[in-house]
Amino acid sequence: MKGFPIPFLIAFASSVSCHSSAFVPQPLALNNVRISEGRKRVYKFVAANTKDDVNDNILSSLNLPSPEAVKENILEGNVGERGEVYVVAQFSLLFCIAIGVGDYLITTILGHVLILAGLILVYKSAADLKDNLSPWPVATDPKAGRGSLINKGIYSYIRHPMYSGLLMGMSGLSILTESTARLLLTFALYLVLDAKSDFEEASLVETYGSDYDEYKANVQNKFFPLDVKSIFKRS
DSSP states (O other): OTTSOHHHHHHHHHHHHHHHHHHTTHHHHHHHHHHHHHHHHHHHHHHHHHHHHHHHHHHHHTTOOOHHHHHHHHHOSOTTSSOHHHHHHHHHHHHHHHHTTTHHHHHHHHHHHHHHHHHHHHHHHHHHHGGGOOSSSSOOOGGGTOOOOOOSGGGGTOSOHHHHHHHHHHHHHHHHTTOHHHHHHHHHHHHHHHHHHHHHHHHHHHHHTHHHHHHHHHOOOSSSOSOHHHHHHHO
């Protein structure tokens, strides 16, 4: 050791001592990690069970039907005899309404259908009126050989089907063009036609008397059938 630098030996010994002491606490650190992980598992287990208990208490307080009973009700009955068509239609419409699917498609189809239905209704009304057709809301004079009380065809369901066709067509055009202004004007048209039809019916009562009163009592729908099923029953 003669001639070997003493300071170097001291520095080497200090370094070994530091490195040795650095490795000593590792088992203790690993044990602390394992204990911490174990506590976390316990906490998670307790929290999950507590959450489940709370959820069960909440569900029981709501007095909801049990899932088992609902499942049995769904499986009950014969397929095709439980009104599946109505259920499918119901939930399909709810789905479309909720997510707003097919806005453009529905608007286009509904608009065209209403316009076409309105045109057909106006044509059918004019065809059934024949020589009674006139733009004036007064009864055609029967003495002139052209006037008669029309109570057959489309007029056996609606008293003013031509006005109905106009309203349907204009409503369809408003929907097709997505025009709020047109829709408001269509409502104004409805008010005008409603007043015009009242004036016309007063003239018809004056011309045809009790015959028109009887017709009005039998055909209570002015513009649109209140009971759609009655149309199919009478067909």
